[in-house]
Amino acid sequence: MKAVILAAGLGTRLGSLTEEVPKGLLRIAGREILYRTMKALEELGIEEFIVVTNPKYKSKFEEFLNREGFKHKIILNKSPERGNGYSLYLAKDYVSDKFVLVMSDHLYEKAFFERALKCEGLVIDKIGMFINKKEATKVLYENERIRDIGKHLERWDGFDTGFFILTPEIFSYAEEIIKEKAKAELSEIVKRAKLKVSEVSGYFWVDIDTPSELKRARREIIKNSIKGVGDGLISRTINRKISTRISGVLIDYVTPNQMTVITFFLGIVSALVALFNIPLAGALYQVSSILDGVDGEIARASMRMSKFGGWMDSILDRYVDFAFLLALAFSINPSLRLWVIIALAIFGSFMVSYSTERYKAAYSKDIYKEIPAMKYLIGKRDERIFLAMIFCLINRIPELFVLLAMITNLRIVLTVWLAWKHDKNI
């Protein structure tokens, strides 16, 4: 299937932001709106993109499309004032089958496309959770076909998402209207065609028109970046609330790898500080734990995930934990017996990560997804570090080691038991 992308409009309400750059090429959270749409559609099987643009923006789109390597064709609309229906009409000779039509300046989450690609006609959203409802285009339908469409309807059933699955039939309606009055809006064409209406409600999508919508979209993208990551209790309730704000600020200035290195150094610094100021060290260690989420958030939000990045981050995390706990041990000059407990705590902390990663290596599956009960075991990194901070602040280091040694090694025993039970049942 091909996708036609309408990008000939001259954005105005975003002011200085779109003076030089078309709206579709605005970067939100490190990536162009259009990159997000095209990458998601490409991954879902769309093979070629027909981009209709105007002379002013042509070179900008050309540069973008070539740089990112999307298979594409650029079509020039020399009279953008003739409306977006006219832009669609210009794509006529480049599609022969069912095709996707999507606006270049709408932002969607990938899950929206997954569902919308299975639809027919105009895709509407009955909830419109994230959009400016006053400004949105509304749709009224009857017997699953459009009856009316516009911004100022009295009655309506849902919002126009700017996403369509069309057949070449649509071009004859476009031609009709263009012959009548030279210009054509998309909404007129689909209304005259009595296009079928499908519903995909509740997903994140927005038509970005104002700077405040831009800001909100950025926030949503970063919020989406922590979905399904398998966080521990402290991450969910504390760390992510702070780290996502930090990511929102840093995303345009720092790469994920830079962030990994910064976090690593902060972790090592917290270990060094443990040699002379334990409460401060505990606080710094917790700060590094919060920052540890930022590299992944930036990577996912700006679609720059890398396997090497994830691997490296895990290895550095192990070194930080080791350095911190060892420095802490060193600073209290433990007895021989306490050393055994310290060793068990360090080793057990390590084994928590080892057992889950080794599971993934063996089964090619995430243990948290495979065995839901795993979620209720405590002892993940965010929880261990939070505990460490508490005990550092009240200066109870031996007790911390006893607790860590127990929690982590017990967790391993339970992990083995759960995995064994799970394995027997499949």
Next chain:
Amino acid sequence: MKAVILAAGLGTRLGSLTEEVPKGLLRIAGREILYRTMKALEELGIEEFIVVTNPKYKSKFEEFLNREGFKHKIILNKSPERGNGYSLYLAKDYVSDKFVLVMSDHLYEKAFFERALKCEGLVIDKIGMFINKKEATKVLYENERIRDIGKHLERWDGFDTGFFILTPEIFSYAEEIIKEKAKAELSEIVKRAKLKVSEVSGYFWVDIDTPSELKRARREIIKNSIKGVGDGLISRTINRKISTRISGVLIDYVTPNQMTVITFFLGIVSALVALFNIPLAGALYQVSSILDGVDGEIARASMRMSKFGGWMDSILDRYVDFAFLLALAFSINPSLRLWVIIALAIFGSFMVSYSTERYKAAYSKDIYKEIPAMKYLIGKRDERIFLAMIFCLINRIPELFVLLAMITNLRIVLTVWLAWKHDKNI
């Protein structure tokens, strides 16, 4: 594609071994010959098996085929004395396309099937590295077609592997011969058909006729079980030489999981012994390292690999290494400074395994296959344990920890560097 399996012969030369059990159902290294053939063919895409057998063995094959769940049809040859060509002929109504013909009592490695399935006609082996050449059936060919076939040819080009890719055409030649003289050997049929000859040479396969061939086959299977495992230097040169012999003895009596547990306890015992007799502990630790290969060998040789088994084994190995090194440290009552080095040694040993398993979790690829240079880094478990034994025997424990701390952590740095370089190049 379907496969016809000839299993109507009455094995004689294996004496008491085949009095009750047909040759194809003899267990070698924990699995029936026929299980190995059928499992491998099934994994390579064969969908159904037509097994031709005689009344004496029918119930045995039925029990076997149902137990293992292969999709099959059993055909009865009530007159096995009429030859294996007659057995083939009885399969006539059950195949309509190209099909595989294979002997039930020949043992092949899977790589042989991978190549042989792409061939046409009779598959010959020009080398016959593992077979009894005197007893083998030889093949002489001309223009890629059989000219002569038999045990006692004066000139010949290769050995009959007992594996064929045939078309239903073959049945008309079989019928001809059967009409002429009631009985028919397969060799007569393929000779009269001037069957095409293909070559697949150098792989492990044998026609098992004598107890000594049986023994040899078992040895080969166990030897094959350590291929591609990614062993370290000590494993390759010492440990595997001993462990494969032990596996050969134990394979019929011990399951892989039992062996994992036994090895784990021996490792823990060696750690306990380290508290009062260091040289003995070192020797026991090395023995446990040798035994550590046995569970995997038995699992692979008897085709009982399990993901849980591999995962569990890795986790227990980490606990053994931790326990041993910690006990060793405990027994020398180290200074605060030495404790740091001990911690680095224990942690580094751990990280060697962590970094490679975490790589597999991230990339879904084996780091040793992805980055060949990894093979030249020392510090794998077999090497660390061997070092530990040496230093225990000469009672130089602090030096051992210094060495381990350096080797393992240096190895991690090099691993990261190699992975980073590799990642940049792809």
